[in-house]
Amino acid sequence: MIKWGIIGLGNIAQRFAKSLSYSNEGKLYAIASRTKEKCDAFQERYRCEKIYEDYEELLKDEEIDSVYIALPHGFHKYWSIEALKHNKAVLCEKPVGLNAGEMEEIKNAALLNNTFFMEAMKTRFIQLIHEIKKIIKNKEIGEIESIEANFCSHVKEIKEGSYLLDKNQGGALLDVGIYPLSFVIDMIDSEVKKVNANMEINEAGVDSYFKAILTFENGVIGIIEGAFDRDKERTAIIKGTKGYIEIPIYNRPSIAKIYINGEEPYTIEEELEFDDMYAEIKEVHKCLKASRLQSEYMSLDESLRVMKVLDEVKKASNFN
Ligand SMILES: NC(=O)c1ccc[n+]([C@@H]2O[C@H](COP(=O)([O-])OP(=O)(O)OC[C@H]3O[C@@H](n4cnc5c(N)ncnc54)[C@H](OP(=O)(O)O)[C@@H]3O)[C@@H](O)[C@H]2O)c1
Numbered sequence: 001m002i003k004w005g006i007i008g009l010g011n012i013a014q015r016f017a018k019s020l021s022y023s024n025e026g027k028l029y030a031i032a033s034r035t036k037e038k039c040d041a042f043q044e045r046y047r048c049e050k051i052y053e054d055y056e057e058l059l060k061d062e063e064i065d066s067v068y069i070a071l072p073h074g075f076h077k078y079w080s081i082e083a084l085k086h087n088k089a090v091l092c093e094k095p096v097g098l099n100a101g102e103m104e105e106i107k108n109a110a111l112l113n114n115t116f117f118m119e120a121m122k123t124r125f126i127q128l129i130h131e132i133k134k135i136i137k138n139k140e141i142g143e144i145e146s147i148e149a150n151f152c153s154h155v156k157e158i159k160e161g162s163y164l165l166d167k168n169q170g171g172a173l174l175d176v177g178i179y180p181l182s183f184v185i186d187m188i189d190s191e192v193k194k195v196n197a198n199m200e201i202n203e204a205g206v207d208s209y210f211k212a213i214l215t216f217e218n219g220v221i222g223i224i225e226g227a228f229d230r231d232k233e234r235t236a237i238i239k240g241t242k243g244y245i246e247i248p249i250y251n252r253p254s255i256a257k258i259y260i261n262g263e264e265p266y267t268i269e270e271e272l273e274f275d276d277m278y279a280e281i282k283e284v285h286k287c288l289k290a291s292r293l294q295s296e297y298m299s300l301d302e303s304l305r306v307m308k309v310l311d312e313v314k315k316a317s318n319f320n
Helices: 011-020 036-045 055-060 073-085 100-112 127-137 172-187 278-289 300-316
Strands: 002-007 026-032 050-052 066-069 089-093 117-120 144-152 192-201 207-216 221-227 235-240 243-248 255-260 266-269
Touching: 002 011, 002 055, 002 278, 011 026, 011 036, 011 278, 026 036, 026 055, 026 278, 036 050, 050 055, 055 073, 066 073, 073 089, 073 100, 089 278, 100 117, 100 300, 117 278, 127 172, 127 235, 127 243, 127 255, 127 266, 144 172, 172 207, 172 221, 172 235, 172 300, 192 300, 207 300
Parallel strands: 002 026, 002 066, 026 050, 066 089, 089 117, 144 221
Antiparallel strands: 144 235, 192 207, 207 221, 235 243, 243 255, 255 266
């Protein structure tokens, strides 16, 4: 049984604990929060053996195999590296860090300490996404010409003091834009050659909306958008020379429709196993059981590749 520790008991930590409870291969063993009240409330809801009021103390617990970093983005690098130094396998929330430089540091720490690290980019582990990649690889819709994906959601009220509005770690690109960015990069077997981008900056000084056009070396165009000040239907569209694929809610999909020119469209369906986080937890368990230090679906270099393009999007929109 793989013993997990969670660092930071916010929103996503709750969803993770629930998802982990579906597994027979891993269990929640310890939690760490800056406040005892939060630990107590969390422990009551999601059973675990140990509580720590100090993140470092949790990392010193030798019983723990794997740590889930559920902190705001700006703390991902520091606590991932601390966990790796303690030889804890790490599942770190998205975005993996604030820029490619931070991911380089995480990669070095993972390699130096010979310890597993994976970014929790949940879309990458979902079975339907793997099926769609097969359809693309088999050229069912011909040569890919373009991919459009967005994550635009109108957050009615952002709590004062939220990391989303913090100039150092906030904004739509890092928080939600990473989904379409990572998705498009996953689908296209080529490197990004050119980035055009623009951002709208709100009164807090962070990007509340961005749009970027990525031109890949093989000529494919990726169009991505992200926002927390407006809504947009979250369907990804992959266009090829012989047809196109529509994927509603592509970041946690269970259905996709394939249109091939001159043929009846068909649908592929694959229900999520329990929820949208379970697949990534299962992947960590699979890797640890096989003594693997990286996931084939979200390797260290893949996280780095995504962050390098994210840096280019910022640069192209003249926002730093
Ligand atoms: N995969 C997904 O679907 C998904 C969804 C939402 C968020 N996320 C990611 O998960 C991460 C956390 O998001 P969240 O929504 O869970 O955030 P949250 O509710 O604000 O929780 C973050 C937790 O981090 C800890 N923390 C430590 N230092 C902090 C500081 N200076 N300010 C605020 N919190 C601090 C706090 O835990 P303690 O008080 O217990 O120490 C806090 O509860 C983000 O990077 C986000 O991108 C992923």
